[in-house]
Amino acid sequence: MNTQEQYWKYSLVTIIVILGVVLFIEFTPFFGGILGAFTIYILVRRHMLYLIEVKRLKRSYVALLILGEATLCFLIPLSLAVWLFVHKLQHLNFDIDSYIQSIEQFSGMIEDKIGYNLLDRNNLSSVASSLPKIGQMLVGSISSFTINIFMLIFVLYFMVIGGRQMEAYIFDLLPFSNRNKHEVLHEINILVKSNAIGIPLLAFAQGIVALIGYFLFKAPDPVLYGFLTCVATIIPIVGTGLVWAPLVLYMGLSGHWGNALGLLAYALLVISNVDNFIRFILQKKLADTHPLITIFGVIIGLSLFGFIGVIFGPLLLSIFLLCVDMFKKEYIDRRNHTADGVLIIEKKEK
Numbered sequence: 001m002n003t004q005e006q007y008w009k010y011s012l013v014t015i016i017v018i019l020g021v022v023l024f025i026e027f028t029p030f031f032g033g034i035l036g037a038f039t040i041y042i043l044v045r046r047h048m049l050y051l052i053e054v055k056r057l058k059r060s061y062v063a064l065l066i067l068g069e070a071t072l073c074f075l076i077p078l079s080l081a082v083w084l085f086v087h088k089l090q091h092l093n094f095d096i097d098s099y100i101q102s103i104e105q106f107s108g109m110i111e112d113k114i115g116y117n118l119l120d121r122n123n124l125s126s127v128a129s130s131l132p133k134i135g136q137m138l139v140g141s142i143s144s145f146t147i148n149i150f151m152l153i154f155v156l157y158f159m160v161i162g163g164r165q166m167e168a169y170i171f172d173l174l175p176f177s178n179r180n181k182h183e184v185l186h187e188i189n190i191l192v193k194s195n196a197i198g199i200p201l202l203a204f205a206q207g208i209v210a211l212i213g214y215f216l217f218k219a220p221d222p223v224l225y226g227f228l229t230c231v232a233t234i235i236p237i238v239g240t241g242l243v244w245a246p247l248v249l250y251m252g253l254s255g256h257w258g259n260a261l262g263l264l265a266y267a268l269l270v271i272s273n274v275d276n277f278i279r280f281i282l283q284k285k286l287a288d289t290h291p292l293i294t295i296f297g298v299i300i301g302l303s304l305f306g307f308i309g310v311i312f313g314p315l316l317l318s319i320f321l322l323c324v325d326m327f328k329k330e331y332i333d334r335r336n337h338t339a340d341g342v343l344i345i346e347k348k349e350k
Helices: 003-026 028-054 059-090 096-114 121-173 178-216 222-232 241-253 257-285 291-349
Strands: none
Touching (some): 028 121, 028 178, 028 291, 059 121, 178 222, 178 241, 178 257, 178 291, 222 241, 241 257
8 A cells, every 4th residue: 555545545534533533522412313213223134134024025115113113112112101201290289288298207317416507598499409400301301202202213214224234334344353243243242132121121120020019008199109119110220219218208297106116127028029029030031231331331421312211321341351352362362373373393402
């Protein structure tokens, strides 16, 4: 390669990198929809190829059929759950006097124990100033969710239209040997399916189990707290404790100590262990992902991609570790093996 060709090559690489960074930044608000389309494509890929290659249907018809299936099976249930949650919050009947009395009692207990007044004017001002921010965050999240739903449908349509041609193009661009390309794509396929199926199943199971406990121990508004418990399963480490722990505390401060202690025991023995039981079953059926990869992956994914990050955070971390392992096998281990071989030959010659 002469100097001019090198100049063309590295100039083109520079342009690609600069434009790629700019596009990456501009497309950040739409990552949820793009990654969601990628997830659904992997889930429906086998069905899509069957319709196109076996049934010989037109790609445009298959794309519309896949979009209909995705809307009925994924998007409508998810949108309905969000709408029901918002509707429930709007019509929630707050007993203001009861809440104020409970807060005052709780504040008095804290002040007696550690001498800190939760109802101090500065604390109340801080809480009041944060309420508009919380409202703006909720409104922004709902708007972002709606936009990303449309982005998902749009991107998924053209991914189905592209089909194997799109896959072949991406396969050629991957900077690995053919063997490593297949290994990376297999890892992506397994992890996406595992998380896309396992996380909703785990959330639903824990939500149902928690809902039963809330009804048994007469928690206030059990359906709402059951839904919140379902959502809280995606949060690493603390998980469902973010919902049932404050609920137990509130029930106790409201004077219902019997039900509060019963719910606490139920949460520790049943709700928390459903997580481990479901994960044990899924690891045998799907990907056997290390718990640390799941925990740190979800933390990273939520900050990078939002809700869809619960799927792609662990995937991102797994692919990173897979690339490190490939580098070790391809260059470090091979180099050490070659060096050992040369050393043995030199010893024999001596």
